[in-house]
Amino acid sequence: MLVSEILNKNRPTFSFEFFPPKNAEASEELYQSIRMLAPLEPSFVTITYGAGGTTRELTRDLVMRLQRDNQLTVVSHLTAINATKDDIYSILQKYHDNNVMNIMALRGDPPRGATTFVPCENGFCNAADMVGFIKNKFPDLCVGVAGYPEGHPESRNRLVEMDHLKEKVDAGADYIITQLFFDNHDFFDYKERCELAGIRVPILPGILPITSHKSMMRMSDLAAGVRFPARLLKALSRTEDDETFARVGVHWATQQVLDLLHNDVRGVHFYTFNKSRYTLSIYDSLGLRTISKPFQS
Numbered sequence: 050m051l052v053s054e055i056l057n058k059n060r061p062t063f064s065f066e067f068f069p070p071k072n073a074e075a076s077e078e079l080y081q082s083i084r085m086l087a088p089l090e091p092s093f094v095t096i097t098y099g100a101g102g103t104t105r106e107l108t109r110d111l112v113m114r115l116q117r118d119n120q121l122t123v124v125s126h127l128t129a130i131n132a133t134k135d136d137i138y139s140i141l142q143k144y145h146d147n148n149v150m151n152i153m154a155l156r157g158d159p160p161r162g163a164t165t166f167v168p169c170e171n172g173f174c175n176a177a178d179m180v181g182f183i184k185n186k187f188p189d190l191c192v193g194v195a196g197y198p199e200g201h202p203e204s205r206n207r208l209v210e211m212d213h214l215k216e217k218v219d220a221g222a223d224y225i226i227t228q229l230f231f232d233n234h235d236f237f238d239y240k241e242r243c244e245l246a247g248i249r250v251p252i253l254p255g256i257l258p259i260t261s262h263k264s265m266m267r268m269s270d271l272a273a274g275v276r277f278p279a280r281l282l283k284a285l286s287r288t289e290d291d292e293t294f295a296r297v298g299v300h301w302a303t304q305q306v307l308d309l310l311h312n313d314v315r316g317v318h319f320y321t322f323n324k325s326r327y328t329l330s331i332y333d334s335l336g337l338r339t340i341s342k343p344f345q346s
């Protein structure tokens with residue numbers, strides 16, 4: 050099923066992001082998480098693409114396997130890094146032939162050490178360019194794109210960034226999933242700015258619970274520019290062991306989701322980091338197991 054159809058039918062949607070495992074142990078952890086989370090009947094799941102296109106085959110194999118064996122609606126991330134238009138075309142053709150109809154089109158980050166993005170020869174200059182290509186060659190594919198409530202670190206300014214987001218939507222993007230954020234005001238403000246810019250597609254907030262000091266450091270590298278509110282940092286600093294640290298982080302994320310749902314968001318996208326227990330905890334605290342059913346109009 051296309052994510053755009055799911056977004057029209059279900060309100061709110063709940064979706065999960067996973068990344069392709071790199072070894073047998075990580076693989077076991079991922080499939081265990083999927084076994085635990087599949088009964089929640091996620092609206093769809095997304096599979097990331099390693100920085101620099103490093104997991105191209107791993108991503109493709111995982112996408113195909115999840116769709117085939119778990120009957121999940123799976124979205125494959127694709128980035129423009131180190132990929133020509135021909136490369137992307139052949140990946141899309143393979144997906145299309147195997148009924149993988151949902152793509153998340155991303156430009157990708159410059160390689161480690163580089164500060165600016167340099168397009169590959171015969172590649173894409175930005176995500177909008179890639180969205181236009183996908184919609185032109187495979188009009189029946191559903192395409193999601195990334196959004197940044199706190200701003201993308203490379204943007205010249207926030208006004209211009211909105212113009213670039215609009216370009217992605219005008220090129221055919223069907224929905225937006227946001228970068229993680231820890232203050233819902235940033236999301237609500239972003240949503241309003243999108244409305245002012247004439248962006249009408251669904252915007253799904255990305256939520257990630259902080260569960261350890263290490264993961265907090267890692268995510269601030271991955272989502273450069275992400276802001277940790279002082280209130281959250283103070284609460285985390287009061288904890289004395291890993292277990293309580295995770296409890297504070299999950300509690301914060303739970304409150305974020307509660308507030309987002311109260312404010313009628315179209316859906317919530319969980320960054321699972323291939324772990325099930327924190328997402329399950331949020332579901333149970335908020336009674337979400339019963340509300341992710343088809344929307345009755």
Ligand SMILES: Cc1cc2nc3c(=O)[nH]c(=O)nc-3n(C[C@H](O)[C@H](O)[C@H](O)COP(=O)(O)OP(=O)(O)OC[C@H]3O[C@@H](n4cnc5c(N)ncnc54)[C@H](O)[C@@H]3O)c2cc1C
Pocket residue numbers: 096097098099100101102126127128154155156157158159174175176177194195196197201202203204205209210213217226227228229255
């Ligand atoms: C939900 C989500 C999922 C992600 N998944 C992955 C993943 O699987 N793998 C991965 O490697 N990375 C992933 N990323 C990270 C993403 O690749 C980086 O943030 C990357 O730096 C930007 O990608 P983009 O698609 O947003 O790029 P773009 O939308 O192309 O924007 C990139 C920058 O260029 C600017 N820009 C856009 N168009 C123009 C233009 N015409 N002229 C001048 N400037 C322009 C934008 O304002 C922005 O600053 C993800 C991010 C999010 C939010």
